[in-house]
Amino acid sequence: xxxxxxxxxxxxxxxxxxxxxxRLTLDRAVAMARVRSVAAAQTLDxxxxxxxxxxxxxxxxxxxxxLKATAPxxxxxxxxxxxxxxxxxxVPNDNLAFSAELAVTQRIWPTGGTVSxxxxxxxxxxxxxxxxxxxxxxxxALTLNQPLFAAxxxxxxxxxxxxxxxxxxxxxxTDTEEVAMQAITYFFNCLIAREDHxxxxxxxxxxxxxxxVAEAKHKMGQISRNDLLQIEMNVLTARAAASSGESTLKSxxxxxxxxxxxxxxxxxxxxxxxxxxDIAVNYDEALEYAxxxxxxxxxxxxxxxxxxxxxxxxxxxxxxxxxFAQVGYSGTDSRFGDAYSRLRGNQVVEVGFAIPIxxxxxxxxxxxxxxxxxxLVANTLRKEALDFNSNLFVLVERFNNQREQLRLAERATxxxxxxxxxxxxxxxxxxxxxxxxxxxxxxKDNARRTYFERLYDYWLYYYQxxxxxxxxxxxxxxxxxxxxxxx
Numbered sequence: 001x002x003x004x005x006x007x008x009x010x011x012x013x014x015x016x017x018x019x020x021x022x023r024l025t026l027d028r029a030v031a032m033a034r035v036r037s038v039a040a041a042q043t044l045d046x047x048x049x050x051x052x053x054x055x056x057x058x059x060x061x062x063x064x065x066x067l068k069a070t071a072p073x074x075x076x077x078x079x080x081x082x083x084x085x086x087x088x089x090x091v092p093n094d095n096l097a098f099s100a101e102l103a104v105t106q107r108i109w110p111t112g113g114t115v116s117x118x119x120x121x122x123x124x125x126x127x128x129x130x131x132x133x134x135x136x137x138x139x140x141a142l143t144l145n146q147p148l149f150a151a152x153x154x155x156x157x158x159x160x161x162x163x164x165x166x167x168x169x170x171x172x173x174t175d176t177e178e179v180a181m182q183a184i185t186y187f188f189n190c191l192i193a194r195e196d197h198x199x200x201x202x203x204x205x206x207x208x209x210x211x212x213v214a215e216a217k218h219k220m221g222q223i224s225r226n227d228l229l230q231i232e233m234n235v236l237t238a239r240a241a242a243s244s245g246e247s248t249l250k251s252x253x254x255x256x257x258x259x260x261x262x263x264x265x266x267x268x269x270x271x272x273x274x275x276x277x278d279i280a281v282n283y284d285e286a287l288e289y290a291x292x293x294x295x296x297x298x299x300x301x302x303x304x305x306x307x308x309x310x311x312x313x314x315x316x317x318x319x320x321x322x323x324f325a326q327v328g329y330s331g332t333d334s335r336f337g338d339a340y341s342r343l344r345g346n347q348v349v350e351v352g353f354a355i356p357i358x359x360x361x362x363x364x365x366x367x368x369x370x371x372x373x374x375x376l377v378a379n380t381l382r383k384e385a386l387d388f389n390s391n392l393f394v395l396v397e398r399f400n401n402q403r404e405q406l407r408l409a410e411r412a413t414x415x416x417x418x419x420x421x422x423x424x425x426x427x428x429x430x431x432x433x434x435x436x437x438x439x440x441x442x443x444k445d446n447a448r449r450t451y452f453e454r455l456y457d458y459w460l461y462y463y464q465x466x467x468x469x470x471x472x473x474x475x476x477x478x479x480x481x482x483x484x485x486x487x
């Protein structure tokens with residue numbers, strides 16, 4: 001790899017004074033950005049959020065053990081009481097109570113119902129007359145709560161949440177590749193700024209040299225006063241360009257260091273990333289990898305499932321039937337032992353339903369709305385899929401063509417530099433005008449800058465392909481990450 005001349009000019013003195021100058025290649029900058037940048041931290045936070053959402057869903061599938069207790073509850077108040085003759089009177093109520101319930105609850109995946117096994121104990125001590133204790137125990141109770149015709153949310157979550165988490169995992173890898181593209185942009189901004197600064201320093205040196213020669217020729221009467229002033233203007237312009245280039249270089253170097261989490265005072269020597277991977281990408285292959293690994297496929301699937309779920313909820317809302325059943329034993333007494341020994345059966349069965357007789361078509365309209373939205377989602381997904389395929393095709397074509405563009409830019413740079421060097425010598429002997437010299441200088445500067453812009457485009461297209469396909473075409477392997485280790 002070639003080291004930029006600008007980097008050598010800018011950091012030569014610093015390298016002698018500070019042996020810890022960092023040689024920064026493009027690969028190293030990308031690796032550092034993935035670990036140390038703020039953008040990388042943001043992508044990791046988004047992954048953590050998705051991970052804990054998935055863990056919450058997984059926990060909902062497992063039995064839940066809960067303990068509810070009131071210890072104690074004290075009340076001293078008057079309560080209304082209806083006498084035998086129908087009249088009401090207020091009686092004092094002064095009591096101390098304790099209660100506790102231990103339950104194991106499990107969602108029923110196939111039906112969406114809930115079954116629980118519980119045990120509970122209630123204790124009350126009457127502090128006013130007549131004094132005494134009352135204890136009620138429920139040693140065991142089995143409870144079933146089952147909605148009929150309602151959308152089974154646990155069933156839909158089992159279909160949606162794994163897809164959502166797979167999408168988040170793939171999105172994390174995609175986001176890290178986008179962080180790499182940001183690093184490439186900062187890297188090449190600094191690289192091009194150094195090239196511009198190097199060109200400005202070279203142009204300034206040439207302009208000062210030509211001005212010295214022109215002064216001597218003017219004294220000998222070989223060039224006019226106007227030509228001498230024009231060359232002096234070139235010197236001033238070159239000095240302004242060198243000063244501006246130095247300021248721009250420092251700004252871009254600071255931005256690069258900040259993005260990579262480096263100390264801005266750290267001396268950095270950028271390495272020209274002209275060594276390219278020898279690869280050519282086939283569109284059909286790239287599309288296969290994109291549909292297999294990219295979060296876009298999971299995103300389409302998740303959104304379609306969510307639209308189907310909304311339709312199912314709207315349809316099931318047209319009627320509601322719920323079954324509640326509880327079987328078990330209970331006992332009451334003034335002593336703990338007797339409250340558990342004198343047990344009686346305890347059964348509760350309830351069937352509740354809510355069916356609208358006349359709602360003026362409100363629920364049916366809600367179904368139609370959800371179905372229309374599902375159709376809209378389906379059409380939107382089809383369009384997004386077509387756009388995705390089209391954009392990938394364009395990107396593949398640009399990437400495959402970029403190597404040729406880079407070769408042409410490199411050749412144009414060589415020609416422009418040779419032409420400028422020849423024109424400088426021709427101008428020295430008085431056979432070239434100032435305008436022609438300035439034109440060749442501008443062409444040389446533009447050609448060199450264009451070369452680095454084409455190089456930037458190549459690497460940007462390459463990492464865009466990686467971010468879309470999540471496939472490393474150089475290493476011929478999928479791009480993956482150890483999510484558990486990352487978290």
